[in-house]
Amino acid sequence: MTFVLHSYPDCASHVVRMVLEELGATYRDEVIDMSAGAHRDPPFLRINPRGMVPVLYDETTGASLAETGAILHYLVEQTGRLAPALGNAKQRALYLQWLFFLSNTLHADAQLQYYTERYVGSDLAEDARPNVHARMRQHFGMIEDTLAAHGGPWLLGDTLSVCDFYLGGCARWSQIAPRHAPLEPGAVGGHPHLKGLLSRLETRQSVIRAFAAEETPVSAYFLAPVRSVHTTDNAG
Numbered sequence: 001m002t003f004v005l006h007s008y009p010d011c012a013s014h015v016v017r018m019v020l021e022e023l024g025a026t027y028r029d030e031v032i033d034m035s036a037g038a039h040r041d042p043p044f045l046r047i048n049p050r051g052m053v054p055v056l057y058d059e060t061t062g063a064s065l066a067e068t069g070a071i072l073h074y075l076v077e078q079t080g081r082l083a084p085a086l087g088n089a090k091q092r093a094l095y096l097q098w099l100f101f102l103s104n105t106l107h108a109d110a111q112l113q114y115y116t117e118r119y120v121g122s123d124l125a126e127d128a129r130p131n132v133h134a135r136m137r138q139h140f141g142m143i144e145d146t147l148a149a150h151g152g153p154w155l156l157g158d159t160l161s162v163c164d165f166y167l168g169g170c171a172r173w174s175q176i177a178p179r180h181a182p183l184e185p186g187a188v189g190g191h192p193h194l195k196g197l198l199s200r201l202e203t204r205q206s207v208i209r210a211f212a213a214e215e216t217p218v219s220a221y222f223l224a225p226v227r228s229v230h231t232t233d234n235a236g
């Protein structure tokens, strides 16, 4: 398996990179310089008309796809790893439920937090912020309750899955959002079970390699993170 990852440091492509590293996959980067607006240039728009990274190209199958959640599920399907086995219907259902929640709610709300002006206009952004923050806090609180209830180390319980890496990304983005938009660290790290999961995640060799690959010089990736020098207001 060889992949090309259309990426930009410290944004959504980072979740895919952590998973590729965890899988031990061979991949190379095609960096889309978002700080220079390359994601809006015709060559990249031909690859992803929505002008967003990540995009993953699978050289083995010829498949190319965007959307973080779809890419993660594609990797699960191709490798049979980082998700419960297909035959384990109950756990697999849980996996699908979380993956969709992460993609269509947590990541979507993190984008609302990141790009508030895009949704409500700059005049109303400050007014919208408290509600957006409240939603994000509520999501992390619900995840904490889930982890406390099953007592396992990962979102699905005992099984490490792509969902844990996606959760890590969302936790990070919610705390490094631009200008006055970041959540206070306690909204994530104040939850002991969530903190435990993220601490386990950020000491995995795959995660350490993924951050080193993007030269993101921070020690706390998911818990009380600081913005990396690469982070643009297009991240998240």
Ligand SMILES: N[C@@H](CCC(=O)N[C@@H](CS)C(=O)NCC(=O)O)C(=O)O
Residues within 6 Å of the ligand: 010, 011, 012, 013, 039, 051, 052, 053, 054, 066, 067, 068, 069, 107, 111, 234, 235, 236
């Ligand atoms: N729905 C997309 C969102 C990805 C996304 O937000 N990418 C950001 C970088 S982290 C981007 O490309 N932003 C460019 C823009 O919105 O103009 C996904 O799940 O992959």
